[in-house]
Amino acid sequence: MNLLNTSFERVSYSVQIKTSLLFECALGIAMITYPKLHDRLEMTRVELDELKTGLSSELKAELDYCQEHNTWKMLLQLLHFKDFSSPLEFYQFLRSLSESELKYYALPFVDIMQENNRLAASKGDKKAENDLVLSCKGHAFFPQMIHFVCSSRQSELLNHLQAILDGWYNEVILPKREWTGGVLERDAREKQRISQLESPHKTVLKAAGIDYKPEQGIADVILIPHVAYRPWTIQADLPAAKVFYYPVSDSSLMKSKDPFEPSGQLVQKLKAIGDEKRLRILKLLVKKELTLKEVTALVGMGKTTVHHHLTLLKAAGLVHVKGSVYKAAGDSMKGIEKEIFTFLHKET
Template sequence: MNLLNTSFERVSYGVQIKTSLLFECALGIAMITYPKLHNQLEMTRAELDELKIRLSSELTAELDYCQEHNTWKMLLQLLHVKDFSSPGEFYQFLKSLSESELKYYALPFVDIMQEKNRLAASKGDREAENDLVLACKGHVFFPQLIHFVCSSKHTELLNHFQALVDGWYNEVILPEKDWTSGVLERDVLEKRSISQLESPHKTVLKAAGIDYKPEQGIADVILIPHVAYRPWTIQADLPAAKVFYYPVSDSSLMKSTDPFEPPGQLVQKLKAIGDEKRLRILKLLVKKELTLKEVTVLVGMGKTTVHHHLTLLKAAGLVHVKGSVYKATGDSIKGIEKEIFTFLHKET
């Protein structure tokens, strides 16, 4: 059979880089309510325990509810509807929505083919709800989330969102608001500078550590920095857009004019390769691309331990992942010697 291909194949995408303390708020809530990753965070277990002790009983109750129903995902969906400057503005927007509108925005985006079912399910169509569940039956929590959203009462959702966001914002975000805002703003400026010099693909790779190639139906990639979930990059889907909530760089965390203070990204790279197990993993990935399972077999370590090492290598920009396959980032490896030389010989 002969084929004349007249279809359009996307060769690039746009990149949006934005930040908000409300996204930081939602990601902090997501982090604290996902205990499976608590041993793989930059925040130590002692720091996590100290944070939990400081939280009010009212906020703790809302977080328990959030953990049971994954309402953090609903929050992130809602925060993408428009830009919000404060929790009050966000809540006023939620109150302006009808019940079906609130549920539509809270329901997860599955794919463009399921948008009719998403809309119908938000209006109480049980058949559409079940079809939406079937479309994502392999997902770890989307089916339960969809049933929860569709069966929830409007006022209960509103009250939960207000109590959850206000509680975390006031008790966790506000005490360090100036510092957190400064870190996020510095990182956005850093990534926008990269985007002016690099292609969208390399911008995403350097920011999020993800080797994301253009795909049909995705016009934009939205990059949103965070502090709370370091060193993890969280991926999400929106209509016509892919979202990466990525960890801020070490250099963004530090605000220093000390010429003897090394760049945070360089320190992160050196720490990553300063461990013999990670260096061994990196050598394997220089030789060939490997899945997590393959790396686990080759190094003879547990899956969780290997994943932790890969996460640190990815956060340092030495490894990137596409789907389930990990690969060494050649440019970053070659550039370490140059970065060290530049720092050591920088005028003071």
């Protein structure tokens, strides 16, 4: 068959870098209500238990409700409506919405082909609701979340979203607001500098560790740094945009100019390669791109353990992932000897 292709194929995308304590709130809520990952966070079990113990009974009740219905995802969707300057501004926005508007923004974006169903479902159309559910049948929680949003009373949804964000903001964010805000701002500035020097593709790669290539319908990639969910990158979809909530770099966590204190990036690399199992995995990936299943079979370890090692290698910038395929970062180890030499011989 002869084909004359006159379609537009996207070869790039623009990168936006945003930072907000409200996104940090929503991601902290997401983290605390997903216990399956609690053993694979940078936060230790002791730190996690101390955090949970210190929460009020009212916030714990809202978190239980969130865990059952995945309302953290609704918060994230709603927070993308505009750049909110404070929790109060966000609450005022929520209260200004009609019932159908609130449900529309709370329903997950599946893909552009389902936007009519998303809109109709938010207005009470049962067929549209069921069609939307069927379109994401294989998703871990979208079907249940869609039914929950569509069947919820506006007042119940509003009160919960405000209560859980307000509780987490006041009890977890405010006590460390200056430190957390400083870390997020430093990291956003760091990524802005990278974006001015590198292509959008390399900016996403360096920030999120994701080898994200341009795809049809995606004009923008939004990068949002977080502390709460380190070392995980969370991916989400919006109309015409891809979102990566990525872990701040170690260097952003460190404010000290102490000449005897190595850079966070150097320490993270050395920790990542200072383990024989991770070195073995890295060598395998230098030789060939592999899926998690393939790496697991080759190293003879459990899937959860291998995934943990890959996450640490990815956080150090030594491994990239595209879809389900992992590969070694081509230039990740170049210059590490020079980095070590420079640090050791830096004037004090």
